[in-house]
Amino acid sequence: MTRIATPISDIKEHYDVIVIGSGYGGGIAASRLSRAGKRVCLLERGREIQPGEYPNTMLAATEELQVHDPDGHIGSRTGLFDLHVNAQQNVVVGCGLGGTSLINANVALEPEPGVFDDPRWPLAVREHRDTLLKDGYARAREMLKPNPYPKTAPTLPKLEANQKSADYLKQGAHFYKPPINVTFDKLPNNLNHVGVEQLPCNHCGDCVSGCNNKAKNTTLMNYLPDACNHGAEIFCQAEVRHLERDGDGWIVHFQYLDSGREKFSAPTLFVKADIVVVSAGTLGSTEILLRSRDKGLSTSNQLGENMSGNGDILGFGHNCDETINGIGFGAHPAKEMKPVGPCITSIIDMRTEGDWRSRMVIEEGSIPGALGRPMVPSMATFAGLIGKPTDDSFTGKLKYAEREAESFLRGPYHGALHNMQTYLIMSHDDGKGRMVLDSKDQLRIDWPGVGEQENVKIGNERLHQSTKALGGIWVENPIWTELLKHSIVSVHPLGGCVMGEDATQGVVNHKGQVFSGVSGTDVYAGLYVADGAVIPTSLAVNPLLTISAVSERNMSLLAADRGWHIDYTLPSAPRKPVVAPTLGVQFTETMKGYFSKDFTQPQGTDLKLYEAAAKRGKSDNSPIEFTLTITANDLNRMIKEPEHAATLVGTLDAPGLSPEPLTASNGVFNLFEEYQEQVGVRHMNYDMKLTAEDGSDYYFSAFKTVPEDNGVLNVWHDTSTLYVTLYRGPDKTGEVIGSGVMHIEPADFAKQMTTMKVLNARNERERIEGLARFGKFFAGILWESYGGVFAGDIYFNPDAPPRQKRPLDAPTPSVQFFQTEDSVQLRLTRYQGGTKGPVMLVHGLGVGSNIFSTDTIQTNLLEYLCKHEYDVWLLDFRVSILLPASKHEWNGDQIAQYDFKAAIEHIQQATLAADVQCVVHCYGATTFFMSLLAGLQGVRSVVCSQIAADTVVATATGLKAGLHLPGMLDAIGIKSLTAYADNKESWFNKLYDKALNIYARIEAQGYCTNPVCHRITFMYASLYRHDTLNETLHDNLHELFGESNIQTFEHLALILRKGHLVDFKGQDVYMPHFDRLTMPICFISGEDNQCYLPESTLRTYERVCKIHGPERYSRHVVPGYGHIDCMFGKNAVVDVYPIILQHLEKTALG
Helix, strand or coil: CCCCCCCHHHCCCEEEEEEECCCHHHHHHHHHHHHCCCCEEEECCCCCCCCCCCCCCHHHHHHCEEEEECCEEECCCCCCEEEECCCCEEEEEECCCCHHHHCCCCECCCCCHHHHHCCCCCHHHHHCCCCHHHHHHHHHHHHHCCECCCCCCCCCHHHHHHHHHHHHCCCHHHEECCCECECCCCCHHHECCCCCECCCCCCCCCHHHCCCCCCECCHHHCHHHHHHHCCCEEECCEEEEEEEEECCEEEEEEEECCCCHHHHCCCCEEEEEEEEEECCHHHHHHHHHHHHHHCCCCCCCCCCCCEECCCCEEEEEECCCCCCCCECCCCCCHHHCCCCCCCCCCEEEECCCCCHHHCEEEEEECECHHHHHHHHHHHHHHHHHHCEECCCCHHHHHHHHHHHHHHHHHCCCCHHHHCCEEEEEECCCCCCEEEEECCCCCEEEECCCHHHCHHHHHHHHHHHHHHHCCCCEEEECCCCCCCCCCCEEECCCECCCCECCCCCCCCECCCCEEECCCCCCCEEEEEEECCHHHCCCCCCCCCHHHHHHHHHHHHHHHHHHCCCCCCCCCCCCCCCCCCCCCCEEEEEEEEEEEEECCCCCCCCCCHHHHHHHHHHHHHCCCEEEEEEEEEECCHHHHHHCCCCEEEEEEEEECCCCCCCCEEEEEEEEEEEEECCCCCCEEEEEEEEEEECCCCCEEEEEEEEEEECCCCHHHHHHHHCEEEEEEEECCCCCCCEEEEEEEECCHHHHHHHHHHCEEECCCCHHHHHHHHHHHHHHHHHHHHHHHHHHHCCCCCECCCCCCCCCCCCCCCCCEEEEEECCCCCEEEEEEEECCCEEEEEEECCCCCCHHHCCCCCCCCCHHHHHHHCCEEEEEEECCCCCCCHHHHCCCCHHHHHHHHHHHHHHHHHHHHCCCCEEEEEEHHHHHHHHHHHHCCCCCEEEEEEECCCCECCCCHHHHHHHHCCHHHHHHHCCCCEEECCCECCCCHHHHHHHHHHHHHHHHHHCCCCCCHHHHHHHHHCCCCCCHHHCCHHHHHCHHHCCCEEEHHHHHHHHHHHHHCECCCCCCCCCCHHHHHHCCCCEEEEEECCCCCCCCHHHHHHHHHHHHHHCCCCEEEEEECCCCCCHHHHCCCHHHHCHHHHHHHHHHCCCC
16 A cells, blocks of 8 residues: 655645645545645545554554643654543544544444434535435435445344344444444455555454554545545644735644654744644643734634534443453454454444433443453452442352463453453433633643533433343443542544534534634634534434534535535546555754844855854844754665755745744755865755745755865864855845854754654664664765764773783672562672771663673772771662673662661671661662652661752753653663673674764764774763762763663653652652651752752752751752763762762761
């Protein structure tokens, strides 16, 4: 299957029609209006995910989850599963090219006729039930191809079980197999009616996590490629933020997602159109119009009101006597599995029962295989807490327990979960939900009491009875509890931009045109809404077919009003062969500077003129700034061709040109193109057209100059300085109107490096190799120009004779192993230098206790304390690189709970001391304070190095945490990172080190050839200033640094994102207990610490002083030091150790 999305760099300035969203409404709008011969642009916030790329494991599914939480957004903004968490009404929708059609069950049913009798539907719609609306249903069926689960298909236990439930409910006459948008029969040449490859359903049951078998008839398989066949241009990862009037037309402001622009707080891009069709889904369309209203667009006061969850009710008949086989295949091969069937294959239709509150449908479903394994303990827990067993006898409890045990032992395809029926009800709620934008500009749903409405109570009782028919345990929606105020979840949100006769009743008229005021029938002639947002009532059935029919009707009216003809002829086919995607590369860059309109010389190589222009611009306060995404869609071509060309798209801020950001389009970037007018010089060129909102055009042409033999010290200046010329008009033929200079700031460059990604990689290996190829090309050119700066890393040779080590000036050590309560073996090494103390030294992450005893400096902390007559104990806790335990995955909670308690008790037993003095560093300090706040006993006093309970980090460290880098590495199977390197490294690791050489120079702002040093900077941050280390220690960093497990990093990254100590689940279990920090504490921070800024210890220091007073606490910031160099810097014995000693002396003898 070929991709149909167009690169964002190809977007034009203006279209006849812009369609926002690609579900049923958007897909239909794009298809029909392009068939009318119009130039159509479709903007979709999600990615183009094709069959074969949908998640089939729990890990992959987790990566595709994004959560709109009251506290902020979590996950990728293009994640497939889009969960909106609210007080009572939660919603799950799809995000991707195809919208929610990608993850729904594709049931195509019309509502019962009485629904359209509701006066909330405009009269014109009700009058069209047998004409235009009927035609809309027919056209939707023609494209979506719904048909019931075939009689000739395999027998499905879940379907048969649902029929048994129907009979128990005395609804056997109303049980049937509904039409579903799934392909069951082999198609000629495997091509459907719009030329897309489709295959017969393989009955995997994974419909709602995305069909990987090309059988499900999502809009990605019909309407969208049909639109593409008729000339529509489709752009993904384009999240529309708001709309703005532009005379009789519209400006659509959007953000380019997952490109790196979000890291720079970049402004939105824009594109213009005569007509805009908002089809971003119930939530998305409402959010766009609410934000547009906040920015000045006049709308009805009904905007955001009258939301319905379509009466959705979720429940489970768990651990039934019947085999259900309702867990999808997931990653298991089809030949190993029994047919599950499509997600929904049957229905108990109760839409003629009683009044509207009791009218509903009951459908059986399947759980995606990706969720099967975690569902085993989850459902067992819910069944135990809130489940209602059908059989409450002793033998009943025994059989339930046996099946539960079987699921735990053999997995989700056996026992209790294998016998679980999943139910989904659609019914009638009161449609009184309200959507608003909160103070964080996020969409929130306010609907008190939605879960306590009569339809929910009736539906839950019917599902309870359905479960009784199967002998199972009825488990209602686990969030539908009194504690959670009977919260519910909907997968079919409707309303928010509802149809109405006028603006007092609705947001749009019967055609979908948006009302232009708070009353009356005046509309914006060119602004439409076409999706579930316009549906004014609940439907009590899956809404996709009705959304499609209404959209088909309204697009036909849009065309008819303008005299356009829509050609509905099928089949359609691609206009031209689509070239298979190639490996590409993309990154986003921000540069800032100044320009002056007083310097209008032609573009040239006299750099002093540009610098003079920038100086004038700065004095005149004429800034210029851009954020551009640079994309080479064909990496091989970009590298091979002498122009080394890529595309540019983004925004440029220059108040001297336009008060609003300008959009950059038709941009070309040349990486290291040889400059013909200067021998031995290469240019990085930036050429792009700029468009202002008022329609004015400008042209931006700029270059970085990279001369050969310019010296190592100039590499940063040359590659981060851009010489700019600005022209009036759409190209370089216009008059020059100004010039200037722009620069990349080091912090922005660090962010830029995190945006680098490979496009169209089929697997992780291909992605890494592509990145390495680009890095090798980039570094190779710089090698030609700058030589030594990219000189090879110098690796430690493990086969060389061992270095001569000096003897430690300390007593003979006693090594003592001991076990924690969770059976992990730790180590204490005792140096009994005297009777003071005892004092325990605790190391950080990725190191061991030898950071305190290294012989590479003249006097280490161990020797210093022994000289002052201390009984010193070096602890190696479970993440120490000196212990086998470090090879396993641990989080901070485990260390805090077990390690320090066991260590202190061991020291107390050996010394008979009542308590212990402790010097704790970095991650050792983090986990030690977790332990103290959790109630650790036996601590006399503490010296805390660099971090305690609060975290304030530098930009690069914050980026690594904010990007969930540890989680991403974990997701691709990397369970640990190591700083150790020697000359036996693989070619790939050496390429990795080459890349980190550049990265480490930017983050640490220094240069060296030790790959261990570079890896340390990447894994943690710049941990030391190079000038504080002696040469022997720096050359032998491999002795001190080693492996760290990813789970530890994940917990640490979570703490960094929160800004203070939390447990591994993100819960604040530690910070409420500062009353326990009553012992004397000395806080030490390096003034230049780029890992944890000195503000980290300041915040904790201020907290304890506020609670307990300042008498027992002190804080010191050490000038000229970074992070770990406070422990082993060459002059730490003079600058840092006396501070530690001074504090220890106050309580040295207990």
